[in-house]
Amino acid sequence: DQQVKQNSPSLSVQEGRISILNCDYTNSMFDYFLWYKKYPAEGPTFLISISSIKDKNEDGRFTVFLNKSAKHLSLHIVPSQPGDSAVYFCAASVKAGNNRKLIWGLGTSLAVNP
Amino acid sequence: NAGVMQNPRHLVRRRGQEARLRCSPMKGHSHVYWYRQLPEEGLKFMVYLQKENIIDESGMPKERFSAEFPKEGPSILRIQQVVRGDSAAYFCASSPGSHYGYTFGSGTRLTVV
Numbered sequence: 001d002q003q004v005k006q007n008s009p010s011l012s013v014q015e016g017r018i019s020i021l022n023c024d025y026t027n028s029m030f031d032y033f034l035w036y037k038k039y040p041a042e043g044p045t046f047l048i049s050i051s052s053i054k055d056k057n058e059d060g061r062f063t064v065f066l067n068k069s070a071k072h073l074s075l076h077i078v079p080s081q082p083g084d085s086a087v088y089f090c091a092a093s094v095k096a097g098n099n100r101k102l103i104w105g106l107g108t109s110l111a112v113n114p
Numbered sequence: 115n116a117g118v119m120q121n122p123r124h125l126v127r128r129r130g131q132e133a134r135l136r137c138s139p140m141k142g143h144s145h146v147y148w149y150r151q152l153p154e155e156g157l158k159f160m161v162y163l164q165k166e167n168i169i170d171e172s173g174m175p176k177e178r179f180s181a182e183f184p185k186e187g188p189s190i191l192r193i194q195q196v197v198r199g200d201s202a203a204y205f206c207a208s209s210p211g212s213h214y215g216y217t218f219g220s221g222t223r224l225t226v227v
Contacts, residue, residue, distance in 0.1 A: 041221075043120075043205050043219050046215055046217070093215070099162070099170070101170070104158075105156060106155065107157075
């Protein structure tokens, strides 16, 4: 039961172009979404997030878009750089009792070619 | 302010031995999460702990695996009688509260031979 889906296991983009990574979710109770980036042999690092009350959040080259009606979010990286080559995980946060739970997608491996 | 510290970075165990993975959360963080990443798979939640309490262990295998986060000292993930299928990267993360995201350590890569 994959509540957070990243349907593209991999993506290849030319340097300087836009990278678009997609994420779909099924649980309408998710109210906060996060993107993490992971390099090989390292732990994931937080990249950008968005609350469900917003439809866009921008931070430098990174923008996350949220379409609640479609239960879809996307991460745009523009312009893409070779150093952006990594695995990108989408995660969704939901209240669980007195705590919160993060549900993770399986990741999309992005390769930015020089 | 050091980040989340995990040790060892690499651990090799023979089948049947015990593996102990340590995680020191960021200063001021009292919530610890353990994740496992099997080869070619995504991150899988294992257990969520606060000081001296297990809050959610729904992702932890029922046998051979245990976790603790004592009042003093690091959080420990313990795997008894390891098998080849336990070979994976184990990541620890911490947060100051049960909130919206957390900080990960660099992971421990367990290899069972």
